[in-house]
Amino acid sequence: DGADTAAGSIQLRSNSREYFSRGVQLGLDWQFTRGDAIHEIEVGIRYHEDEEDRLQRNSTYHQQNGRLVLDDLGLLGNAGNRVQEAEALAIYIQDTIELGNWVLTPGLRYEDIEQKRTRWETRDGRTTSPSSRADSNIRDTRSNDTQVWLPGFGVLYNLSEATTLVAGVHKGFTAPSNSPDVDEEDAINYELGFRYNGGRNSAEAIYFLSDYDNLLGECTASSGSDCTIGDAFNGDAATVQGIELLFTTDMSRTGNYNIPVTFTYTYIDSEFDSDVADTDFFGDVSKGDPIPYIPEHQFNLSVGFLKDQWSSYINVSFVDEVCVRASCNAFEKTDDSLTVDLSTHYALSEKIDLYGKVENITGEEDILGRHPYGARPNKYRTATLGVRIDF
Incomplete structure (x- = not known):
């Protein structure tokens, strides 16, 4: 409210950090024909190193006459002194095979990721120099290594020039953080459906299923859970399945204007497949509980009107x-x-280009999230006018 506050009542963090990244990637493409089959083989290898360096401080202030006044410039490192690093090796091979109306795409990928975190002591009473990177000031280290094979197989069948059947089975993963004893996120992903492209009209319907052997949860500043940022948690088995629909058309009847229409719809059924003991991230999970923040229904409808220099859309x-x-x-x-x-x-x-837009025309007021730290609203009615210049 702008009132003056007591000395030291406000704490601000200097969230300083540096990032370092380097690597090398090599690829080879090879095309050949064997009988009626046309092959395109891709082989690749990549080595990559990442590093995040945090050396941060907390300082205290008070508010006076509407301004922040510094009371104490904290010691450098008192809010964090740590380095996180990762080394990753990826190797893959893929063959795209065209055989008549069929397109077959088998592939295999290997990932080897080594992650490590080093923290130096910053706590009061345990160090006099929280910015020190001396071996004697090391607080703790931890690491996590991941090796995983990722096979996949995709199939396309061209029923006609406009219609294609699609299917695929692929293994996917997400690497955990450097938290020890945490497994990678691991799932077998299936898809089956069709795509149609008839010029003015196009449509797509895809059924998908992700069968998770382990669902990974990672603590972030926005997650709002009672956990340490950077820690990861095993969510064990889970299933996510559903259907995606897409339809596009142009409703114009002359060549003087266009009325593009796009409709998308997604249905998702997601649930945990096992009981998970209380964790700082997922909470106490029972088999059949929904996976947080995955909506069952969502759709989008876009209708436009395009004529000469004008283009307008309602979404x-x-x-x-x-x-x-x-x-x-x-x-x-x-x-x-x-x-x-x-x-x-x-x-x-x-x-x-001149543009204008009004978002949330109806002024809806909804709670879209409850992390971090309570209810989070949607964006209220907002009008924008502007000029876009392409140099």
């Missing part, structure tokens, strides 16, 4: 309510949200 999107914790108790859900946006553009020239 309607819906996102279903979600549980923010597996337990889904009181105050652990979001609201479903229906949002209507309107935008228009006028091209003054090839390089200058």
